[in-house]
Amino acid sequence: MARVAVTQIVDAVAKLKEDDSTQQIGYSTLEKELGIHRGQIMRDARKAISKGWIIDNQIKKYGLRDLVLGDPCSEW
Numbered sequence: 001m002a003r004v005a006v007t008q009i010v011d012a013v014a015k016l017k018e019d020d021s022t023q024q025i026g027y028s029t030l031e032k033e034l035g036i037h038r039g040q041i042m043r044d045a046r047k048a049i050s051k052g053w054i055i056d057n058q059i060k061k062y063g064l065r066d067l068v069l070g071d072p073c074s075e076w
Contacts, residue, residue, distance in 0.1 A: 006044045008034060010053045013067050026065035 012033050016025050023029075027045065031038045045067065048054045057066040 003044070003047075005036070005040065006047050006053075008036075009041065009044045010048050010069070013054050014069055017068060024064060025067045030067075 009030060012030055013025055016023060016029065016033065027038050027041050030036070030041045030045070034041070045054065045056075049056055049070075052070045054067050055070045057068060058064070059066075
């Protein structure tokens with residue numbers, strides 16, 4: 001079962017991409033959208049990435065994140 005915070009991350013990525021499909025979504029974007037500390041966002045986003053619920057299309061190793069939706073969350 002996914003934690004509520006992880007589902008918030010996935011839902012926020014979906015909402016932001018729905019609003020503007022060309023927007024690059026990173027941790028700072030999610031921090032502003034959700035009002036959650038960046039460290040918590042990073043932990044929860046990594047969990048969602050490991051489950052395949054969101055995908056990180058980051059190009060450079062230390063470049064900006066580009067989070068997009070992955071597979072539907074079947075465990076919800």
